[in-house]
Amino acid sequence: MDYLYQRWAAHYLAAIVAGTLKVGERMPSLRVLMCLHGISLSTALQLCRQLETDGYLEARPRSGYFVRPRMRIRPVAEPRLEIDPAQYVGINARVSDFIARGRQQTIKHNFSVARCSPDLYPGVALKNAAIRALKHAPDLFVSAAPNKGHPALRAVLAKRAMRMGVLMSADEILITHGCIEALNLALRAVARPGDTIAVESPTFYGLLQVLESLGLRAIEIPTSPQTGISIEALELACQTYENIKAVVVVPHLQNPLGSIMPEAHKDRLVALCEAQHIPLIEDDTYSELINDEIPLFALKARDKTGNVIYCASLHKILAPGMRLGWMSGGRWQARIEMLKYAQTRDNEAWSQIAAAEYMASSAYDRHLRKLRSTLKTQRERTAEAIARYFPAGTRLNVPNGGLALWVELPEQLSSKRVFDAALQKGILIAPGLMFSSSQRFEHFIRINCGWPFSPEIDLALQNLGKIVYEAGGSLNNTQAHVYRK
Amino acid sequence: MDYLYQRWAAHYLAAIVAGTLKVGERMPSLRVLMCLHGISLSTALQLCRQLETDGYLEARPRSGYFVRPRMRIRPVAEPRLEIDPAQYVGINARVSDFIARGRQQTIKHNFSVARCSPDLYPGVALKNAAIRALKHAPDLFVSAAPNKGHPALRAVLAKRAMRMGVLMSADEILITHGCIEALNLALRAVARPGDTIAVESPTFYGLLQVLESLGLRAIEIPTSPQTGISIEALELACQTYENIKAVVVVPHLQNPLGSIMPEAHKDRLVALCEAQHIPLIEDDTYSELINDEIPLFALKARDKTGNVIYCASLHKILAPGMRLGWMSGGRWQARIEMLKYAQTRDNEAWSQIAAAEYMASSAYDRHLRKLRSTLKTQRERTAEAIARYFPAGTRLNVPNGGLALWVELPEQLSSKRVFDAALQKGILIAPGLMFSSSQRFEHFIRINCGWPFSPEIDLALQNLGKIVYEAGGSLNNTQAHVYRK
Numbered sequence: 021m022d023y024l025y026q027r028w029a030a031h032y033l034a035a036i037v038a039g040t041l042k043v044g045e046r047m048p049s050l051r052v053l054m055c056l057h058g059i060s061l062s063t064a065l066q067l068c069r070q071l072e073t074d075g076y077l078e079a080r081p082r083s084g085y086f087v088r089p090r091m092r093i094r095p096v097a098e099p100r101l102e103i104d105p106a107q108y109v110g111i112n113a114r115v116s117d118f119i120a121r122g123r124q125q126t127i128k129h130n131f132s133v134a135r136c137s138p139d140l141y142p143g144v145a146l147k148n149a150a151i152r153a154l155k156h157a158p159d160l161f162v163s164a165a166p167n168k169g170h171p172a173l174r175a176v177l178a179k180r181a182m183r184m185g186v187l188m189s190a191d192e193i194l195i196t197h198g199c200i201e202a203l204n205l206a207l208r209a210v211a212r213p214g215d216t217i218a219v220e221s222p223t224f225y226g227l228l229q230v231l232e233s234l235g236l237r238a239i240e241i242p243t244s245p246q247t248g249i250s251i252e253a254l255e256l257a258c259q260t261y262e263n264i265k266a267v268v269v270v271p272h273l274q275n276p277l278g279s280i281m282p283e284a285h286k287d288r289l290v291a292l293c294e295a296q297h298i299p300l301i302e303d304d305t306y307s308e309l310i311n312d313e314i315p316l317f318a319l320k321a322r323d324k325t326g327n328v329i330y331c332a333s334l335h336k337i338l339a340p341g342m343r344l345g346w347m348s349g350g351r352w353q354a355r356i357e358m359l360k361y362a363q364t365r366d367n368e369a370w371s372q373i374a375a376a377e378y379m380a381s382s383a384y385d386r387h388l389r390k391l392r393s394t395l396k397t398q399r400e401r402t403a404e405a406i407a408r409y410f411p412a413g414t415r416l417n418v419p420n421g422g423l424a425l426w427v428e429l430p431e432q433l434s435s436k437r438v439f440d441a442a443l444q445k446g447i448l449i450a451p452g453l454m455f456s457s458s459q460r461f462e463h464f465i466r467i468n469c470g471w472p473f474s475p476e477i478d479l480a481l482q483n484l485g486k487i488v489y490e491a492g493g494s495l496n497n498t499q500a501h502v503y504r505k
Numbered sequence: 506m507d508y509l510y511q512r513w514a515a516h517y518l519a520a521i522v523a524g525t526l527k528v529g530e531r532m533p534s535l536r537v538l539m540c541l542h543g544i545s546l547s548t549a550l551q552l553c554r555q556l557e558t559d560g561y562l563e564a565r566p567r568s569g570y571f572v573r574p575r576m577r578i579r580p581v582a583e584p585r586l587e588i589d590p591a592q593y594v595g596i597n598a599r600v601s602d603f604i605a606r607g608r609q610q611t612i613k614h615n616f617s618v619a620r621c622s623p624d625l626y627p628g629v630a631l632k633n634a635a636i637r638a639l640k641h642a643p644d645l646f647v648s649a650a651p652n653k654g655h656p657a658l659r660a661v662l663a664k665r666a667m668r669m670g671v672l673m674s675a676d677e678i679l680i681t682h683g684c685i686e687a688l689n690l691a692l693r694a695v696a697r698p699g700d701t702i703a704v705e706s707p708t709f710y711g712l713l714q715v716l717e718s719l720g721l722r723a724i725e726i727p728t729s730p731q732t733g734i735s736i737e738a739l740e741l742a743c744q745t746y747e748n749i750k751a752v753v754v755v756p757h758l759q760n761p762l763g764s765i766m767p768e769a770h771k772d773r774l775v776a777l778c779e780a781q782h783i784p785l786i787e788d789d790t791y792s793e794l795i796n797d798e799i800p801l802f803a804l805k806a807r808d809k810t811g812n813v814i815y816c817a818s819l820h821k822i823l824a825p826g827m828r829l830g831w832m833s834g835g836r837w838q839a840r841i842e843m844l845k846y847a848q849t850r851d852n853e854a855w856s857q858i859a860a861a862e863y864m865a866s867s868a869y870d871r872h873l874r875k876l877r878s879t880l881k882t883q884r885e886r887t888a889e890a891i892a893r894y895f896p897a898g899t900r901l902n903v904p905n906g907g908l909a910l911w912v913e914l915p916e917q918l919s920s921k922r923v924f925d926a927a928l929q930k931g932i933l934i935a936p937g938l939m940f941s942s943s944q945r946f947e948h949f950i951r952i953n954c955g956w957p958f959s960p961e962i963d964l965a966l967q968n969l970g971k972i973v974y975e976a977g978g979s980l981n982n983t984q985a986h987v988y989r990k
């Protein structure tokens with residue numbers, strides 16, 4: 021349990037707590053850390069990230085990590101390593117109910133979705149690329165779509181996969197209708213109704229709905245808000261349940277936790293799944309939203325036997341209105357291609373061409389850098405507002421990327437009560453019950469930070485804070501001024 | 506078995522054979538037939554269609570039906586009413602093998618697909634509509650797609666459904682990725698792996714692949730090249746198999762047969778499925794390609810209990826490059842919407858807006874009229890070429906619409922041998938083995954008529970005819986000059 025990066029993180033934490041490194045001072049650079057301690061780049065990066073996630077450091081673009089003022093809110097506690105029995109998910113009615121109720125009411129502030137404001141995406145550039153594509157190929161709408169996806173998009177995706185250490189040819193990539201179809205196909209390729217699938221707990225309700233719709237049972241593996249799925253708990257689950265047919269993991273910026281798996285955990289996870297002959301399904305939807313410029317290696321990058329099925333999408337990072345996902349199915353590729361063909365045939369060409377043109381240009385990386393930095397500000401402002409307006413005992417982590425915060429309400433307060441009361445005021449939140457079929461996360465909510473922080477959002481969070489105070493009648497009227505343990 | 510329209514068709518056939526009605530003479534108009542014999546419009550229409558399908562009449566736009574010169578080729582024989590045991594389809598490897606082999610070779614003439622030339626679709630108008638849509642709503646790519654499909658498209662589809670006697674509100678329509686996704690969702694809503702589904706035999710291999718991919722068994726119901734699925738055989742199957750969980754039917758221009766179910770058959774089918782509590786899945790992909798201007802009523806138009814799941818698509822009639830299908834799920838609508846959300850989320854908005862704009866204009870009906878008349882010429886020219894170049898004993902029907910011919914090779918000749926030999930010459934055909942998991946259609950081939958008839962196509966059919974001669978070594982070198990029995 022004690023990794024090299026954790027030891028060095030503790031070392032620097034002690035220096036910060038002792039005042040050897042003061043607020044505003046620069047952390048030694050990654051290069052210096054590597055030389056000083058004889059550690060690898062990934063260990064150096066991981067130690068800085070750990071301190072950043074814990075709120076001791078902040079990354080400044082192109083300058084490195086700096087000691088930041090202390091956060092006023094405690095991080096979410098680590099989970100207990102208990103595994104509930106595998107169960108049919110039974111979550112759909114619950115999730116649908118929350119979603120349907122959100123649609124009935126007039127919503128002024130939607131903190132429930134995991135989505136960014138349209139302004140944060142290159143709408144004009146994509147629109148122009150699409151118009152160009154149509155003008156160059158006026159037969160696009162009236163000719164059959166290219167088999168398995170457009171070659172130009174598959175080529176640019178293969179090229180970008182190299183950045184995450186994944187060597188795959190364009191031929192090994194299959195374009196899908198969003199990551200959700202990729203997950204469907206991956207699960208259908210390796211499991212049959214009644215089978216058990218190991219998932220992170222909590223996890224995004226989209227995955228739980230997919231499992232339920234396919235008649236699969238979910239076994240929820242405790243997952244750390246810092247380091248992601250617990251390898252120990254997964255090992256235990258593999259010993260206890262013989263019929264786990266797949267593990268689905270979001271290694272980078274897990275939804276809803278925002279956790280990022282340390283490199284060593286990824287090694288162990290890939291090795292464990294291989295040794296147990298359990299297909300490992302990687303959902304890499306959020307990697308491009310990690311704050312650092314240096315991309316982390318995917319699970320797929322460690323895959324030597326074709327045991328990892330890689331799934332991703334452009335939905336969160338480039339174009340929420342294009343349903344473009346993709347996957348590489350390892351040794352199940354042929355079966356996945358068959359299932360895709362029988363399920364929805366090939367994706368339409370035009371959005372693929374437009375996305376490919378944009379992604380092949382330097383504008384794409386500029387867009388991603390800007391998006392990351394905007395989201396960082398939005399996450400931090402949202403976290404600060406929660407710290408200011410929510411009662412003492414509220415906890416949250418500010419993840420090192422992504423567009424959501426996972427907030428633990430004080431004193432086991434029911435998120436359902438908060439949901440109900442907030443809905444009355446036109447504020448929509450995602451209650452913890454949507455993220456697990458157990459009751460374990462009943463006192464959590466997920467807050468979207470995808471909209472530019474504004475006085476209106478600040479006021480909505482202030483109102484939400486009041487609702488939390490009111491829902492927990494016994495809470496005294498103190499702020500969440502809780503310093504780090 | 507003896508319907509009113511059949512009795513009157515026999516009456517007029519006798520008149521034609523006797524020479525009372527001569528080649529080139531006009532058949533009494535529908536109005537006159539109704540008055541003369543006190544029959545309904547649909548009976549009058551059905552009798553003319555029957556004589557047209559059998560090759561005795563031809564429809565001329567806005568002029569009525571005329572006695573045509575005798576066809577030189579016999580229609581495909583009616584099937585025997587035998588039902589094979591229900592079976593797991595096991596067709597995918599076979600179909601994939603044919604498709605893959607077609608992709609390896611350089612294909613000069615593709616008679617295998619069921620697709621029209623891009624020139625037959627309004628590519629320019631759709632392109633312009635799409636560009637307008639983007640200019641009016643520049644956020645299309647970067648905002649979430651509308652829930653369950655774009656309201657404008659759903660509204661125009663609801664309006665057009667009225668023409669086929671179907672009253673459904675836009676709210677009851679769900680937009681899907683082609684008809685293939687609609688069929689997937691319909692089957693997933695009503696059946697579970699291992700269940701048995703009754704299908705027409707032969708049927709399009711896409712459906713057999715869907716069944717196989719979902720772990721469903723197919724029971725193939727004998728289907729007439731003239732009148733579609735045999736209601737008697739289906740009744741028998743319902744008595745024999747207790748666990749039939751759905752019936753999938755293409756009532757209009759069945760693929761590959763081109764059959765059109767008489768209205769009375771439709772009534773009986775809907776009633777039978779209701780009485781047996783078996784969901785009836787209607788695939789209405791081809792209705793708009795029926796030659797007559799008066800649309801036929803859908804099975805869904807007879808549905809009083811929500812037992813019919815209606816599926817259709819724009820793929821063949823408007824835009825093969827847009828993956829736009831839709832469905833109305835009857836009493837399974839809520840479950841289908843859940844499955845769609847969990848499978849691929851909502852369709853992208855752009856192509857829906859472009860299609861909706863075009864379909865709401867009068868240009869759409871003009872396009873359909875032109876497409877029907879073009880396809881009619883192409884079917885007839887193709888049929889004539891086959892009659893000219895193929896050996897005696899070849900049989901085919903010229904269906905009253907659609908884009909394919911179902912050809913029976915003489916003397917039980919193996920279509921696989923013809924496929925192999927044709928592939929060597931760059932000619933791709935769809936062998937009968939792709940359309941059934943039995944061997945029953947081994948001596949059939951489906952020939953696409955979607956491309957404008959040209960000297961090249963004529964030559965390709967001539968070469969195909971030679972291949973058929975060669976494949977059937979024992980056939981003497983006579984043409985298919987077979988007059989009607």
